[in-house]
Amino acid sequence: MPAGGIMAKGVTPRSEDFSQWYVDVVKAADLAEHSPVRGCMVIKPYGYAIWENTQRELDRMFKETGHQNAYFPLFIPLSFIRREAQHIEGFAPELAVVTIGGGKELEEPLAVRPTSETIIGEMYAKWIRSHRDLPLLINQWGNVVRWEMRPRLFLRTTEFLWQEGHTAHATAEEAEAETRQMLGVYRTFLEQYAAIPVIPGRKSEAEKFAGAHHTYTVEAMTGDKKALQAGTSHNLGQNFAKSFNIQFQDQNNEMHLVHTTSWGMSTRVIGGIVMVHGDDHGLRLPPRLAPIQAVVVPIWRKDDERERILAAAQALRARLRCRVHIDARPDLTPGYKFNDWELKGVPVRIELGPKDIEKQQVVLVRRDTGAKETAPQATLPERVDALLEEIQAHLFQQALAFREANTFVVNDYATFQKQNEEGGFLLAHWCGDGACEARIKEETKATIRCIPFDQKPEAGSCVVCGGLSQGLVVFAKAY
RNA sequence: CGGGGCGUAGCGCAGCCUGGUAGCGCACUGCGUUCGGGACGCAGGAGUCGGAGGUUCAAAUCCUCUCGCCCCGACCA
Numbered sequence: 001m002p003a004g005g006i007m008a009k010g011v012t013p014r015s016e017d018f019s020q021w022y023v024d025v026v027k028a029a030d031l032a033e034h035s036p037v038r039g040c041m042v043i044k045p046y047g048y049a050i051w052e053n054t055q056r057e058l059d060r061m062f063k064e065t066g067h068q069n070a071y072f073p074l075f076i077p078l079s080f081i082r083r084e085a086q087h088i089e090g091f092a093p094e095l096a097v098v099t100i101g102g103g104k105e106l107e108e109p110l111a112v113r114p115t116s117e118t119i120i121g122e123m124y125a126k127w128i129r130s131h132r133d134l135p136l137l138i139n140q141w142g143n144v145v146r147w148e149m150r151p152r153l154f155l156r157t158t159e160f161l162w163q164e165g166h167t168a169h170a171t172a173e174e175a176e177a178e179t180r181q182m183l184g185v186y187r188t189f190l191e192q193y194a195a196i197p198v199i200p201g202r203k204s205e206a207e208k209f210a211g212a213h214h215t216y217t218v219e220a221m222t223g224d225k226k227a228l229q230a231g232t233s234h235n236l237g238q239n240f241a242k243s244f245n246i247q248f249q250d251q252n253n254e255m256h257l258v259h260t261t262s263w264g265m266s267t268r269v270i271g272g273i274v275m276v277h278g279d280d281h282g283l284r285l286p287p288r289l290a291p292i293q294a295v296v297v298p299i300w301r302k303d304d305e306r307e308r309i310l311a312a313a314q315a316l317r318a319r320l321r322c323r324v325h326i327d328a329r330p331d332l333t334p335g336y337k338f339n340d341w342e343l344k345g346v347p348v349r350i351e352l353g354p355k356d357i358e359k360q361q362v363v364l365v366r367r368d369t370g371a372k373e374t375a376p377q378a379t380l381p382e383r384v385d386a387l388l389e390e391i392q393a394h395l396f397q398q399a400l401a402f403r404e405a406n407t408f409v410v411n412d413y414a415t416f417q418k419q420n421e422e423g424g425f426l427l428a429h430w431c432g433d434g435a436c437e438a439r440i441k442e443e444t445k446a447t448i449r450c451i452p453f454d455q456k457p458e459a460g461s462c463v464v465c466g467g468l469s470q471g472l473v474v475f476a477k478a479y
Numbered sequence: 480c481g482g483g484g485c486g487u488a489g490c491g492c493a494g495c496c497u498g499g500u501a502g503c504g505c506a507c508u509g510c511g512u513u514c515g516g517g518a519c520g521c522a523g524g525a526g527u528c529g530g531a532g533g534u535u536c537a538a539a540u541c542c543u544c545u546c547g548c549c550c551c552g553a554c555c556a
Binding site: 008009010019020034036038090093094115144146148149150155156160162209228229230231232264265266267268269297299300301306331332333334335336337338339340342351353354355356363478479 | 480491513514515516517518547548549550551552553554555556
């Protein structure tokens with residue numbers, strides 16, 4: 001921690017009240033604020049820039065895996081959403097519905113999309129005729145609305161931004177491969193870019209997406225030891241193909257229903273980044289997603305010095321190979337700026353003052369550890385690049401170590417309940433019965449976050465009923 | 480929808496009990512001095528006191544109704 005561990009002004013200490021700390025950091029870092037409409041938020045430029053970086057990387061990965069972008073409309077006839085039984089059952093409580101347009105009662109109410117499977121299914125049924133039309137690999141960047149009871153900036157808002165991929169395939173195997181592949185993309189993004197370690201796995205029947213055959217998820221652990229679903233990928237089987245009659249003709253002239261998938265990641269990841277990496281000084285951004293990777297704080301005493309130093313700062317910036325901002329604000333002291341950029345989580349600070357100019361050096365401070373060093377200007381670009389890599393890796397390692405330190409194998413229900421009070425991920429045997437799952441949720445608020453992929457099968461007995469279990473699953477209280 | 484709290488300047492609050500010219504801190508504007516870990520002085524601008532009704536000579540303050548927001552619980556990316 002920088003500066004002897006003093007807290008940032010206006011930010012509640014994380015250990016004291018995590019929820020309040022989170023709200024304070026989001027506000028202090030200028031990421032977002034509440035809108036006049038309950039549950040909605042305004043994403044401010046600095047927060048949106050993180051989203052833009054997220055979009056850029058994800059979009060690249062989607063294109064690399066053969067997907068194309070398209071856009072489907074915000075309004076969906078309510079009858080479409082009703083067409084898939086599970087789907088409407090799951091989404092009905094959180095639908096926003098438009099009943100008036102142009103001053104007149106509409107003949108058919110329009111749902112504001114909570115997700116787009118149905119409208120896309122309707123269109124896919126028209127677009128797909130032949131096996132040659134498959135696979136159909138499309139992604140959409142957009143917004144959706146889910147009328148949430150308990151909103152929280154970024155983590156759960158009534159309207160949120162996301163991407164939703166929707167694909168159609170000839171065979172169940174291909175659909176399954178796609179579902180897995182895209183979960184892998186999310187994992188790569190989260191681990192390599194957001195520096196958030198995740199546990200990939202399958203959702204239980206109770207937790208899966210409304211209308212899915214099955215759902216995969218990547219689960220992260222936040223700084224208060226709760227679980228955060230950071231991305232999901234659904235194998236929809238033929239459920240939507242049936243409801244929307246999406247068929248293709250195969251090589252033998254026979255008609256078949258397609259197999260579809262959908263997968264999404266939302267602005268929630270920004271909340272995840274705050275909750276996983278933030279500290280008492282504010283945000284700590286992973287370099288690869290940071291809008292500003294290095295900030296230059298010039299230090300001067302007199303006007304002539306100021307000009308000289310700003311000129312030197314600009315010369316440095318021109319040589320650096322990362323996203324650099326020079327904080328030239330005239331009426332603020334360096335100390336204020338140090339704190340300000342720490343709140344905003346900028347990974348590297350470059351201090352440049354008269355002494356540095358003289359010695360052809362700078363002072364470098366890394367946000368993750370607060371460590372300070374002097375570095376020669378001659379090799380600064382290399383040093384900053386290396387530092388950014390180190391910080392990226394260190395944030396990931398730190399988050400991973402934290403998760404591991406707070407993951408526990410529990411074998412009996414009493415221990416489960418006790419440990420659950422302390423938080424963390426609980427690895428426990430589960431027989432697969434929804435009744436045991438429901439009882440745990442009811443009694444402890446912990447849910448099955450996922451049935452991890454990379455778990456060796458291991459016989460055991462269910463933590464609730466003692467029945468036969470094939471392996472450990474992850475339980476936790478979740479956001 | 481249940482339980483709690485709060486609406487007074489952009490933000491955070493005091494004033495209300497005991498009615499009498501609307502205040503403080505931060506932020507903002509201007510000028511000057513500062514500047515290597517949250518600077519200071521001087522001068523300024525800024526408020527339908529959430530809304531409606533009532534009591535009163537007089538309401539931010541008392542009464543009634545209402546609206547909104549936040550936090551805690553039941554649904555969820």
